[in-house]
Amino acid sequence: GIQVEQSPPDLILQEGANSTLRCNFSDSVNNLQWFHQNPWGQLINLFYIPSGTKQNGRLSATTVATERYSLLYISSSQTTDSGVYFCAVGTDRGSTLGRLYFGRGTQLTVWP
């Protein structure tokens, strides 16, 4: 399967700071999603971004598919941004089409 590595594993910020989360993957993909898992376990879909750049409010993401990485930018962080951020990728090859391979996540803590 595809290996997905996320960095950093932990990130502690003061409210208002900016941050960049990285996701490296080991093979070409046709699906890449960023999720925020809140303290109740809900996976909130932030971006579907197999390539290119997208922005949604204070969040933006860029995927450089040819170099097999994606970046998630959080600007002016708020305490409600705290939680685990997962990157997940999928491919059109292999025995299980459509399945997502998850990274280990980045635990973000934002202090007031």
Place this chain on the structure above:
Amino acid sequence: GAVVSQHPSRVICKSGTSVKIECRSLDFQATTMFWYRQFPKQSLMLMATSNEGSKATYEQGVEKDKFLINHASLTLSTLTVTSAHPEDSSFYICSASGEYYNQPQHFGDGTRLSIL
């Protein structure tokens, strides 16, 4: 946007009980549904893939007789944990995708299973 509903959100039951978890796609036809398991402070691990009308495909190490999966329609998949034991306690999450694999997957809110 697309919505996946998962029920129940939390189950607490005695050892030996069988527990059924439902995953429904509310506004699209889910050709494929996926079941994940997540232990505390860990990532999501795929347990099985179910396609409507066919047998589920289980990941290596997942007991198919312990975790029964049924995908009877394009909007409903169920996971039954049979004769649950404390080691089955975990967070179970389903996801659904449409006809084309290069589309985003949509996730349910998860089920927290606690076996006493």
